[in-house]
Amino acid sequence: MSSTSMRTLVWFRGKDLRISDHGPLCEAACHGEVIGLFVLDPYFFAPERARELPHRMQFLLESIAALQSNLEQLGSGLVLARGKSIEVVPRLARRWRVDKVLAQRWTEPFARKRDAIVAERLHVPFELHEGETLAVPEEVRTGEGKSYSVFTPFARAHRAVVRVGSPLRAPKTLPPLPDDIRADKATLPSLESLGIAHNPRLLAGGERAARERLRRFLASAAERYDAERDRLDLASTSRLSADLKFGTLSIRTVWTAARRALERTNPKAWRSFSNELLWREFTHAVLWNNPNLLKHPRRAEFETFPWEPNEPGWRAWCEGKTGYPIVDASARQLLGEGFVHNRARMISASFLVKDLLIDYRRGEAHYMKYLTDGDWAQNNAGWQWSAGCGFDAQPYFRVFNPIDQGRKFDPTGGYVRRWIPEIARLPDKHLHAPWEAPAAVLRAAGITLGETYPNPIVNHASARNRFLAIAQGRMSAR
DNA sequence: TCCCAGTTAGC
DNA sequence: CTAACTGGG
Numbered sequence: 001m002s003s004t005s006m007r008t009l010v011w012f013r014g015k016d017l018r019i020s021d022h023g024p025l026c027e028a029a030c031h032g033e034v035i036g037l038f039v040l041d042p043y044f045f046a047p048e049r050a051r052e053l054p055h056r057m058q059f060l061l062e063s064i065a066a067l068q069s070n071l072e073q074l075g076s077g078l079v080l081a082r083g084k085s086i087e088v089v090p091r092l093a094r095r096w097r098v099d100k101v102l103a104q105r106w107t108e109p110f111a112r113k114r115d116a117i118v119a120e121r122l123h124v125p126f127e128l129h130e131g132e133t134l135a136v137p138e139e140v141r142t143g144e145g146k147s148y149s150v151f152t153p154f155a156r157a158h159r160a161v162v163r164v165g166s167p168l169r170a171p172k173t174l175p176p177l178p179d180d181i182r183a184d185k186a187t188l189p190s191l192e193s194l195g196i197a198h199n200p201r202l203l204a205g206g207e208r209a210a211r212e213r214l215r216r217f218l219a220s221a222a223e224r225y226d227a228e229r230d231r232l233d234l235a236s237t238s239r240l241s242a243d244l245k246f247g248t249l250s251i252r253t254v255w256t257a258a259r260r261a262l263e264r265t266n267p268k269a270w271r272s273f274s275n276e277l278l279w280r281e282f283t284h285a286v287l288w289n290n291p292n293l294l295k296h297p298r299r300a301e302f303e304t305f306p307w308e309p310n311e312p313g314w315r316a317w318c319e320g321k322t323g324y325p326i327v328d329a330s331a332r333q334l335l336g337e338g339f340v341h342n343r344a345r346m347i348s349a350s351f352l353v354k355d356l357l358i359d360y361r362r363g364e365a366h367y368m369k370y371l372t373d374g375d376w377a378q379n380n381a382g383w384q385w386s387a388g389c390g391f392d393a394q395p396y397f398r399v400f401n402p403i404d405q406g407r408k409f410d411p412t413g414g415y416v417r418r419w420i421p422e423i424a425r426l427p428d429k430h431l432h433a434p435w436e437a438p439a440a441v442l443r444a445a446g447i448t449l450g451e452t453y454p455n456p457i458v459n460h461a462s463a464r465n466r467f468l469a470i471a472q473g474r475m476s477a478r
Numbered sequence: 479t480c481c482c483a484g485t486t487a488g489c
Numbered sequence: 490c491t492a493a494c495t496g497g498g
Binding site for chain 3: 395396397398468472
């Protein structure tokens with residue numbers, strides 16, 4: 001077979017928006033004509049849907065535009081098409097007479113269903129490449145061949161079994177898009193046309209910005225990561241979560257670059273950073289093996305837990321007006337910049353579920369709406385972990401104390417002061433519990449509790465006891 | 479990737 | 490009085 005006789009459709013989706021270390025693109029480039037396609041599916045791009053995910057849409061549009069221009073620089077381009085993926089891809093594959101369709105495998109159940117339908121409707125082979133995770137599904141198994149349900153043994157087995165190869169280089173050049181196909185191109189909608197206001201506080205999308213973030217993180221990580229990664233008031237984490245979600249960096253690129261930069265110079269930093277990446281591997285493996293998790297808690301007792309509607313509590317939590325500064329700062333950071341430090345996510349989740357007794361799935365959905373890095377496997381695992389109902393979850397009786405967590409992980413108060421300016425003038429001592437400050441201190445800081453900043457909507461100590469009493473009754477009843 | 483109450487040691 | 494440690498949820 002002549003290697004230049006093939007015409008391959010490379011179907012880019014929302015999790016592989018790059019030209020480096022892109023298996024389908026490299027394979028297609030080796031065998032002849034390449035047609036890069038992105039489908040503007042109304043499931044995401046209908047304005048009423050898009051408005052439900054403003055931050056991810058901004059990052060996505062920037063990343064698609066960057067991919068388009070990167071492919072053009074290689075001599076090709078990215079074809080955009082409107083319509084439902086399951087209809088558009090088979091139709092275009094036929095009209096363009098492609099020999100095969102390549103894409104990157106997804107973990108989520110709805111995506112697996114979509115890909116199965118596309119495979120059935122295509123008249124040519126549909127091949128899914130690995131790349132979303134380091135491990136292939138089913139690769140990390142126990143001695144008995146079962147999937148792991150606890151992180152630590154999973155991570156140990158992963159480190160022992162999974163071989164991480166070198167990332168693939170982007171093709172040097174690509175053949176030009178055929179003329180008849182060029183004519184089919186739709187244009188990328190603007191954020192404004194979808195009814196979303198541009199948010200300058202979000203990280204920039206696209207592969208180049210992602211590489212720059214990786215470079216800057218690794219330049220300082222050996223010095224700072226190990227000691228400072230839990231600090232909310234310092235910027236010492238990688239901030240690569242959105243890049244891993246949208247694939248503007250491949251996980252393999254991040255893993256190999258971090259290993260090279262950290263393993264020798266600071267083995268503890270490498271250990272803890274790679275563990276974070278392995279958590280991501282774990283959440284994806286768990287979701288692959290348990291597609292029901294997106295709808296149901298793993299532990300059945302939580303399905304019938306007496307959650308409360310608590311509408312005032314829900315609104316206060318969403319808006320950052322609970323009266324607990326660390327909880328409110330994280331809520332406002334989520335709305336303001338589409339990102340929250342992982343520790344702040346845990347504090348905030350613990351508060352919603354355990355102090356307010358609100359179903360973790362409402363919090364999960366709220367995070368999916370506003371997180372730029374909103375990833376189904378990661379976000380679901382995080383919420384089920386916090387609620388105490390998932391795989392390798394914390395025990396149900398762990399309740400975060402928002403005051404102690406604030407003092408410990410935001411000791412300078414920089415995080416709270418940035419997001420809660422109305423209490424910024426409080427001294428450090430009272431910043432995380434304003435209601436305990438003497439009247440004179442409050443007055444001097446220009447604060448009237450209940451007016452300029454809320455009183456706490458619940459008493460944490462009694463809320464904690466209430467949760468523990470309910471949970472204990474249910475857990476022992478089993 | 480926790481919290482709390484109880485205890486002990488040290489000042 | 491505080492820090493350090495413990496056991497149990």
